[in-house]
Amino acid sequence: MSRTEVLDTHAHIVPRSLLIALEKTASAGFSARRTDSGWVVAVPGAGDTRPIGARMTEAGPRAAWLSDTGVTRQILSPWLDVLATPAAGRDWARTVNDAMAESAAEQGTVALASVDTDDGDRAADDLLEAWKRPEFAGLLLNTDPPSGPALHEPAFDPLWTVAASEGIPVVLHPPTCGPSGDLTSLGTMGNVHGRLIDNTVAVTKLILAGVLDRHPGLPLVLVHGGGFLPYQAHRLDGGYRTKEAFAVTLDRERPSAYLGDFRYDTVGLSGPSIAFLAGLVGADRVLLGSDFPFALGDPQPVRTVRDSGLDDVAVEKVLHGNADTLFRRPA
Template sequence: MLTVDVHNHFAPLEIIAGARAGDGLDGLRVEVVDGQEYMVHRQGFRWPVEPAFYDLEARLAAMDERDTDVAVLSLAPTLLMYWLDDPSAAADFARLVNEALAAFAAGSGGRIVPVATLPMQDTGAAVAELRRAVTELGMKGAQIGPRMEELGLDHERVRPVLAEAARLGVPLILHPYNVGKRAGLERFYLSNLIGNPLESTVGAAHLIFGGVLDELPGLRLVLMHGGGYLPYQIGRLNHGHRVRAESKGCAHEPSAYLRRFWYDTITHAPDPLRFLVGQVGADRVVYGTDFPFDMGGGPVAEQLDGTELDDHDRALIAGGNAVDLFGLEAR
């Protein structure tokens, strides 16, 4: 059974080297605690820098250990850098990342499939970089946040990027990002435990209620972390659409758009994953791990254990859907 992990992350060695030298972009620096390197953001967030983020041999060995045939690789979302004030610096950073990731993938024998990062501060630059990444670097799509700082995905500054992805026929992975504090979620790591699924849900809701999915019928979108709360609270969105004037910006009730998205498997339990498949269909669920972050999921067999899905659905989720979604060659 082919396994394609659509949710795992990369960090360019050039960025890590700058942080190690104390001269990282946006104040990034590396600290070592008990022999473990940590990337430290000036906003307060820190995360362990595992060799698999930047070392190809370590990455391929980890894929073998997890029985992963192919990995669709995206930038660590903590490095999206949408908050940089200088749009030219953001554009330069995106080009550096995309070229580094394309080169990283080129040495993998086809086992790593790269998707781009985009300088979303500058709409024109983001559109141009998406086009370059796909047509010149051979990337299979892009990863963007479910918001662009304070702007929702239905904002007029974001829509041209979505339209270009639809025109190019490539999917966009929507991944939450956060390097500072989230009000009310400061303790217990709730900034991630609750904040990340919440951001995915809000991003999807903006796309639905803002009419973006009506405007761009060919747009393909992948929601991380099981789609956040969207599949599980869709009835509430439907009710709001019926009774609230503010929620009538879409042509159909929100549940009609559930299958406009693909959803990764990271739910951390079989019951919600089985429910997700029942809501959206096995053909809209793709295997993901969030590797090498500690909030990730395990190998595909481990994630599907207890879901009671049949072999056909398991094969779709493990890799078949991703082959179709990202236009991969079947192995």
């Protein structure tokens, strides 16, 4: 076992306090009710969420999972299904942030904040507002915002400027219903491959649009092992060379030269994928993740890291050191 704590950087929560409050009084058009299958949130413009089980909301099942896996602490992320709607707005993001901060304090950890992305300047202001709160150690950002500019568009640059200048980690996470939903041939594999497609396309656009050139040092974390991008980056280089995948002339010669700028979680779900990432970008860019509490996540993420064949120093970085450095708040 690790000599220090083990940090899970990809773990979702819907705070119970938020659900109880929404059950009593609707907020920004959101309401909640209890069903036999768990809590359900009515989302304005999107309908009901899937049932929210106890592992997402209750401290007991979460603590039992932590004990079983050897994870000692989680960086808490909100669930995009209760965020990703054009009708949400700033007030709703702040309501969720308040509940997330409360849960983080109760569990002795930190959380990722949310911001309304309808306007880039306003999103930057809201990120700074959230960053002042000690309970937040980063931002969770939808790779396909439901309204406002796309992440790679210049109108979104104010938020990237703040994140880069303040050193605020930004975790890029695809929504449940993203652009890949238009691929009817995916059928029931939307959660298997669709989320990876959405991640890959969004991050590719960030690179090709020159976002990383304009904002050097921007601390971006890619979930699900970076989707397909790390494993097909040289095909992207070919597309850039032939102008099939081109937006602006990059400061570096090829898109794959930017892969080392990102951090990647271990939710590729296998030891070999973790070893590949560590070999590609360095073990210091890889972070333990589980995608808790979802069934498609890693039920034993620590074991998966240890099965990667990395040496003890690299394993320690992945299990603890990298996340501790990235998400540590300045004193």
